[in-house]
Amino acid sequence: MDTSTPRHSDHFHRTVPDPIPSSSPAFGTPARPFRTTRPNAPPPKTSILPILLPPSTLRPVAFRTFTRKHNLTISSPALQTLAVFVGKHCGSGWREEGLAERVLDEVAKIWKRAGGGVIVEEGKGASLRAILQTLEGSMSGGRVVAGKASADGSGRASSLGDDGRMNTINEGSLATRPGDAEEDDSHKSLWPRHWLKAIDAFDLPRLTYNIEKKYFEAIKAKPTLFPPPSHKTALFRDRYNLVYQRLLRNESFQSSLGVAGVPSLQRSASNLAPRQSYKLTPIANLLGRSGSSHMLLGLLSISPTGDLSLVDLTGSVALDLTHTRMIPEDGAWFSPGMIVLVDGVYEEEEMVKGGVLGGNTGVGGAIGGHFVGISICGPPSERRDLSLGTGPQGSGELNSSGGFGWVDFLGIGSERAQGARMRRIQEKCLRAELDATETTRLKIAVMSEVNLDNMGTLDALRKVFSIYNDLSILERPQVFVLIGNFVRRASISGGGRAGSIEYKEYFDSLALALSDYPALLQHATFVFVPGDNDPWASAFSAGAASTVPRQPIPELFTSRVRRAFAAANSELDRSQASDPPGEAIWTSNPARLAWFGPVHDIAIFRDDISGRLRRSAVNTKPDDEEREGEEAEDTTMHEALDGAMGDMEDHTDMAQQKGTNLGAPSPGAFVARKLVKTVLDQGTVSPFLLTQRPVLWDHGSALQLYPLPTALILADPEVAAFCMTYEGCHVMNPGRLIPxxxxxxxxxxxxxxxxxRGRVKEERY
Structure with missing residues (x-):
């Protein structure tokens, strides 16, 4: 008799350990394949049948998402790429279920977070293909699923960083959320000095304005000290195009319906008169129009015959400024190398100098005759918020005037891409300050013409450092800017002047003085900006104007100063100090300080610019009789262009305006107004011909002041110290450290x- 267990019993015993028992063990029914539910598990993948989606069909959805919602413009190749992606991953439900709109919305958000430009195209700012490759690993059923891991199975998804490269972020960050994504900055440092960055002029993005696309483009060619001659022409052409587009954005040069353009720089004194729009005439169009009035925009230049001429992209014409009125009167300097607006009358001549017949063009595009100027003024400057297309004071809000908010002018992120995030970080930093009150400020102490070869300079510096050393950490300046010349005579140039050994000893003495204040070295950043007398430029310039931008002071001479900072930081227990260590930064001239990204842009430039302006300025003072006849028409074109002197606010202490009546500007303040207006209207820190101020052609964009920085430190020892605001840009000149x-x-x-706001401070030592 067979006593063995039946087969079904064996199967029963084999199925007992199964955590999910069979529904019918007696008949050996297999267990039902229940799926274990895991927390945060992604939903099952739904199969999508790919379709062929024409780009023209997707265009309305892309326009509604990219342009209307995110203020972006999509190119045709990018639209083709998106159409292939949507057709593959969204299938036939791209329109009815709204899958395409959600995917495109997520692509636009990632593009903006990656710092891409206003035009969505491959290779501009960010990589569209990399974005779509990132989203492909997070797609399920035509939707972007939160927490869906990428193909590497690491539980983390890839995303684009601000520099356009692939970075890694936490999973779930690509999930679709209403509104813009809020980034978690809790792991970032909450000390303001952590967000300070000194930008060398040679590290700034090399941008050029494309007059056809009306946008800025990066120059891809590698810069060199010996570029071809065409780069010299491009240097002035880029300056002209930049001023020209800025001028056309001004409302006085935008024609409206029912308002005819008038050729005069003057307008009616009646407040009821309609707004006048001005029209610019190319110089080449003056031919055959003798005796007519025109307004020209061009570059003041010296012709080969030695006469003053005006040059634009179409030609040049001889300029007669004998009876020209300056607008505003004696309010700015005009010298060769500047771009100016001239209103006047063109007069042809039968024969002009050089043997060129009137009505013909000569060598270099010069036309016959001459242009008699009636009024001359600089192009009106444009406020920073208007240039960037943001709200007042860079609030980050969109502006109907457009602007270049997506352009990364400093290489640290654009205003539209990083501005809002950096403002949130700034608020967190200020709230995290110990015992933060309304008096807590972010301060910068600026000292210029720090001549270390002067016996009294170290005593003066000790006085300044001792004043701030006695204050608390919150009340001290977090940045100290020391600007050259660090020696009064050109060094390394021979002739019995200071050589390399003596120059190094001067900085060794500075290191000893700094070592007496370790608290400042531990909790502050010191920025050193060279002058024309500092090496190595002074080795061949011998004190004359060297090329700009110029390199920082070599490390050969600054080793002891760096050692002083290292010694001071080693004495502090960094395990209990959360703020960044103090440091010394040796930067170029000019240089930029960026605090919280594009929120605070501070430009620094050291030059004897006022003396060069006085030597080369064109004299345009009319006769007294003509001036009396023009007093009835007191309203000038500059008022029409919203650039009158009334827009300038002088913040210099009245106690410093010695020898003048209370409330009356001193002669020094008057010179300061002319200097600030001249530089900011020109939009560059070097508005001169290359024979007066040499410029490295491939780095000319580093000298531009467009858009206007939030603050400009214009260190000129020949002008008294001042602080004033013009068109929202606060300009400061520390003057000489020892007056x-x-x-x-x-x-x-x-x-x-x-x-x-800046404040001129003065103490006896």
């Missing part, structure tokens, strides 16, 4: 970053 006089005095500027 001339019998009383030993130290003078510097203390700049409040948050209030965008």
């Amino acid at each position: 001339e006089g019998d009383v030993p005095t130290v003078r510097w500027v203390e700049y409040d970053v948050l209030r965008n």
Whole structure:
């Protein structure tokens, strides 16, 4: 008798350990394949049948998502790429279920977070193909699923960083959320100095304005010190195009219906008169129009015959400024190398100098005759928020005027891409300050013409450092800017002047003085900007104007100063100090300080610019009789262009305006107004011919002041110290650290970053 267990019993015993028992063990029914539910598990993948989606069919959805919602423009190749992606991953439900709109919305968000430009195209700012490759690993059923891992199975998804490269972010960050994504910055440092960056002029993006696309493009060619001659022409052409587009954005040059353009720079004094729009005439169009009035925009230049001429992209014409009125009167300097607006009358001549017949064009595009100027003024500057297309004071809100908010001018992220995020970080940093009150400010102490070969300079510096050393950490400046010349005579140039050994000893003495204040070295950043007398440029310039931008002071001479900072930081227990260590930064001239990304842009430039302007300025003072006849028409074109002197606010302490009546500007303040207006209207820190101020052709864009920075430190020792605001840009000049006089005095500027206001300070030592 067979006593063995039946087969079904064996199967029963084999199925007992199964955690999910069979529904019918007696008949050996297999267990039902239940799926274990895991937390945060993605939904089952739904199969999508790919379709062929024409780009023209997807265009309305792309326009509604990219242009209307995100203020972006999509190119045709990018639309083709998106149509292939949507057709493959969304299938036939791209329109009815709204799958395409959600995917395109997520693509636009990632593009903006990656710092891409206003035009969505491959290879501009960010990589569209990399974005779609990232989203492909997070797609399920035509939707972007939160927490869906990429193909590598690491539980983390890839995304684009601000520089357009692939970075890694936490899973779920690609999920579709209403509104813009809020980034988690809790892991970032909450000390304001962590977000300070000194940008060398040679590290700034090399941008050029494309007059056809009306947008900025990056120059891909590698810069060199010996470029071809065509780069010299491009240097002035780019300056002209930049000023020209800025001028056309001004409302006085935008014609409206029912308002005819008038050729005069003057307008009716009646407040009821309609707004006049001005029209620019190319110089080449003056031919055959003798005796007619025109307004020209061109570059003041010196012709080969030695006469003053005006040049634009179409030609040049001889300029007669004998009876020209300056607008505003004696309010700015005009010298060769500047771009100006001239209103006047063109007069042809039967024969002009050089043997060119009137009505013909000569060598270099020069036309016959001459242009008699009636009025001359600089192109009106444009406020920073208008240039970037944001709200007032760079609030980050969109502006109907457009602008270049997506352009990364400093290489740290554009205003549209990083501005809002950096403002949130700034608020967190200010709230995290110990015992933060309304008096807590971000301050910068600026000292210029720090001549270390002067015996009294170290005593003056000790006085300034001792004042701030006695204050608390919150009340001290977090940045100290020391600007050259660090020696009064050109070094490394021979002739019995200071050589390399003596120059290094001067900085060794500075290192000893800094070592007496370890608290400042531990909690502050020191920025050193060279002048024309500092090496190595002074080795061949011998004190004359060297090329700009110029390199920082070599490390050969600054080793002891760096060692002083390292010694001071080693004495502090960094395990209990959360703020970044103090450091010394040696930067170029000019240079930029960026605090919280594009929120605070501070430009620094050291040059004897006022003396060069006085030497080369064109004299355009009319006769007294003509001036009396023009007093009835007191309203000038500059008022029409919203660039009158009334827009300038002088913040210099009245106590410093010695020898003048209360409320009346001193002669020094008057010169300061002319200097600020001249530089900011030109939109460059070097508005001269290359024979007066040499410029490295391939780095000319580093000298541009467009858009206007939030603050400009214009260190000119020939002008008295001042602080004033013009078109929203706060301009400061610290003057000389030790002013001339019998009383030993130290003078510097203390700049409040948050209030965008500077104050000239003076103490006896």
